[in-house]
Amino acid sequence: MLESQFQSKLIKKLKKIFPGCLVMKTDPTYIQGLPDLLILFNDRWAVLECKKSGTASHRPNQDYYVDRMNEMSFARFIYPENEEEILHDLQQAFKT
Template identity: 65%
Template sequence: MKENKFQADLKKELRAIFPGCIVTKLDSSDIQGIPDLLVLYKDKWATLEVKKSATASHRPNQDYYVAKMNAMSFSRFIYPENKEDVLDELRESFKA
């Protein structure tokens, strides 16, 4: 599956799982390595770096920003092979 198709489907799924959430694309041309998606839900937020597969390469600074933002709230690399696990973790994070 191409990354842009996976990302588009993921955005729709996030909106279905978390009614009323805002899912927006972040601009990596502004901050190189910033995760792809910002998810705002009630008083919580998360970022997701979308990859087409578990073996897709990471660009410079992506690991740094995913780790930094995870320490602040919730951030993960997400790809088809781990999607359900990440969405389960996100459900748990947004529940609190």
């Protein structure tokens, strides 16, 4: 599966799990390494960096931004092999 296919399916899944959420794709040319998706839900937010697999390489600055944004709210690398776990963690993080 291509990363773009995984990302498209993930966006649909996020909208189903978190009704009314906003899922926005970030612009990779604006800030290199910024995670792919920004999810806004009620008064919470999260970012996800999509990868086609757990062994896919990380681009420059991706680890930095995922770590930094995780300190602020919730940020993870997500790929098919860890999708269920990450979505579970995100549900816990979005609980009020």
